[in-house]
Amino acid sequence: MVDFTKVPTRVGFFAPERFEADIHDCEVIGKVPKDLNGTFFRVGGDWFYPPLFPDDAVLNADGYISAFRFKDGIVSYKGRYVRTRRYELQKAANRQLFGYYRNPFTDDPSVRDPERPYLRTVANTSPLVHAGKLFALKEDGLPHRIDPVTLDTVGPWDFEGAWKSQTFTAHPKIDPVTGEMIAFGYQATGLVTDDLFIYTIGRDGKVKHEQRIKVPYVSVVHDCAVTQKHILLPFGGYVTSMERLKAGKIHWGWDATKPSYIGVLARDGDGKDIRWFKGPERCMMHTFNAYTEGSKIILYAPFYDSNFFPFFPPIDGTPWNPQKAKAYVRRITIDLRSKKDTWTEEILWPFNVGDLGRIDTRFMTLRQRYGYTSFNDPDRPFDEARAGNLRGRVSNTYGRFDFETGKLNRYFVGPTHSLQECCFVPRPGSREEGDGYLIGVASNYAEMRSELVIADAQNLEAGDVARVILPFRSTAQVHGIWADASELA
Ligand code: V55
Numbered sequence: 001m002v003d004f005t006k007v008p009t010r011v012g013f014f015a016p017e018r019f020e021a022d023i024h025d026c027e028v029i030g031k032v033p034k035d036l037n038g039t040f041f042r043v044g045g046d047w048f049y050p051p052l053f054p055d056d057a058v059l060n061a062d063g064y065i066s067a068f069r070f071k072d073g074i075v076s077y078k079g080r081y082v083r084t085r086r087y088e089l090q091k092a093a094n095r096q097l098f099g100y101y102r103n104p105f106t107d108d109p110s111v112r113d114p115e116r117p118y119l120r121t122v123a124n125t126s127p128l129v130h131a132g133k134l135f136a137l138k139e140d141g142l143p144h145r146i147d148p149v150t151l152d153t154v155g156p157w158d159f160e161g162a163w164k165s166q167t168f169t170a171h172p173k174i175d176p177v178t179g180e181m182i183a184f185g186y187q188a189t190g191l192v193t194d195d196l197f198i199y200t201i202g203r204d205g206k207v208k209h210e211q212r213i214k215v216p217y218v219s220v221v222h223d224c225a226v227t228q229k230h231i232l233l234p235f236g237g238y239v240t241s242m243e244r245l246k247a248g249k250i251h252w253g254w255d256a257t258k259p260s261y262i263g264v265l266a267r268d269g270d271g272k273d274i275r276w277f278k279g280p281e282r283c284m285m286h287t288f289n290a291y292t293e294g295s296k297i298i299l300y301a302p303f304y305d306s307n308f309f310p311f312f313p314p315i316d317g318t319p320w321n322p323q324k325a326k327a328y329v330r331r332i333t334i335d336l337r338s339k340k341d342t343w344t345e346e347i348l349w350p351f352n353v354g355d356l357g358r359i360d361t362r363f364m365t366l367r368q369r370y371g372y373t374s375f376n377d378p379d380r381p382f383d384e385a386r387a388g389n390l391r392g393r394v395s396n397t398y399g400r401f402d403f404e405t406g407k408l409n410r411y412f413v414g415p416t417h418s419l420q421e422c423c424f425v426p427r428p429g430s431r432e433e434g435d436g437y438l439i440g441v442a443s444n445y446a447e448m449r450s451e452l453v454i455a456d457a458q459n460l461e462a463g464d465v466a467r468v469i470l471p472f473r474s475t476a477q478v479h480g481i482w483a484d485a486s487e488l489a
């Protein structure tokens with residue numbers, strides 16, 4: 001019997017969906033730009049069965065991939081669970097078999113296998129398109145290949161045996177100049193191991209270069225940043241151990257005494273030459289971009305002051321602190337000529353933002369001017385009378401942050417809505433940074449339905465160009481990407 005009543009985080013707008021969907025030619029308010037020919041892919045999590053532990057991380061929900069396909073001014077929607085091994089085993093058993101987030105010791109004995117933790121991945125974090133293939137990613141396992149038309153799961157992908165890490169990050173970076181992809185896997189050789197492998201994958205999808213490193217301590221290495229010369233690996237604060245996992249706890253806890261680190265290595269170098277720069281307590285999850293200028297590396301990132309995730313509690317028993325779980329747009333400068341092992345940091349805007357930031361990816365690895373992310377504008381209050389339950393509502397605005405002038409442009413979604421991560425879509429034929437659309441899924445709390453909003457990225461104040469209406473609450477994404485039709489031809 002399926003009973004979700006004990007799962008506190010899964011009521012209201014983000015209650016489980018548990019269905020798959022196909023809508024041809026969605027309802028639209030406004031006019032969808034006719035020149036957009038491609039797909040907005042989104043990946044997130046949706047529990048098919050209730051978690052074994054009600055306090056489990058939402059990051060442990062079953063992977064779900066959805067697609068808004070644009071062609072000739074019409075948009076069609078499709079949503080499918082990712083057919084991971086976990087999903088198939090659970091569906092065959094008619095119940096949840098896998099336990100806490102990244103703790104195989106808490107799994108049902110019929111599937112328990114701590115020697116092969118990557119087999120329990122849920123593929124619920126981000127989509128990736130590279131070398132003509134579509135994948136769903138999660139940092140604790142291999143990419144799952146997905147058919148871009150049907151969204152059927154093909155299966156795990158190990159780059160024809162050349163990918164030696166058991167894991168693959170949810171945030172590889174693609175160099176727009178060379179078409180190369182830089183990706184890494186941490187806990188690369190097994191549960192709680194300090195091995196991290198980094199790969200360069202050519203435009204043709206073949207592994208070209210490998211670097212192997214050891215991390216200073218085993219922590220979440222969620223994202224990276226890549227410049228034309230360097231690879232940056234930022235992380236901090238989260239800790240784990242075999243003892244912790246054998247005691248049946250969720251994978252990560254927060255240790256405020258641990259420093260943050262940014263590892264820096266040359267793209268074409270050898271892992272043994274990595275330099276570790278050290279900083280204060282920080283929760284370093286997502287980056288916007290970085291570039292190398294002379295002896296300096298400039299990194300833009302919306303890092304948190306401290307632990308963002310309440311379900312990965314402090315190991316010292318103190319309560320999770322929401323005051324410090326705030327992300328700010330930061331400029332971090334690393335001087336490679338300096339003998340010091342640290343960086344300088346500026347907070348560029350004094351208010352907290354959503355940490356799922358994006359750029360115009362045509363400028364990834366290069367000097368770029370704009371970052372885009374969501375935030376909550378307090379001057380635009382939520383209309384509680386019309387929309388009721390605030391749970392899960394975080395952001396009402398998408399911002400374009402101009403790192404050169406400090407200017408901020410805003411798109412406001414409306415008083416009954418909340419925004420998920422935005423995505424920049426280049427205007428076909430354009431070359432200038434920022435010329436394109438900003439798109440993203442909004443949760444409409446008044447109508448209890450999801451809406452894809454499309455705005456002109458150079459005129460955010462004008463509001464929507466179009467809104468694509470879904471007649472239901474679409475499974476929440478973690479991350480989304482735009483893929484032009486030519487990338488998946
Ligand atoms: C993150 C998300 C994850 C995860 C680890 O946003 C970190 C950060 C959706 O899964 O497993």
Ligand code: FE
Pocket residue numbers: 125170171222286479
């Ligand atoms: Fe992420």
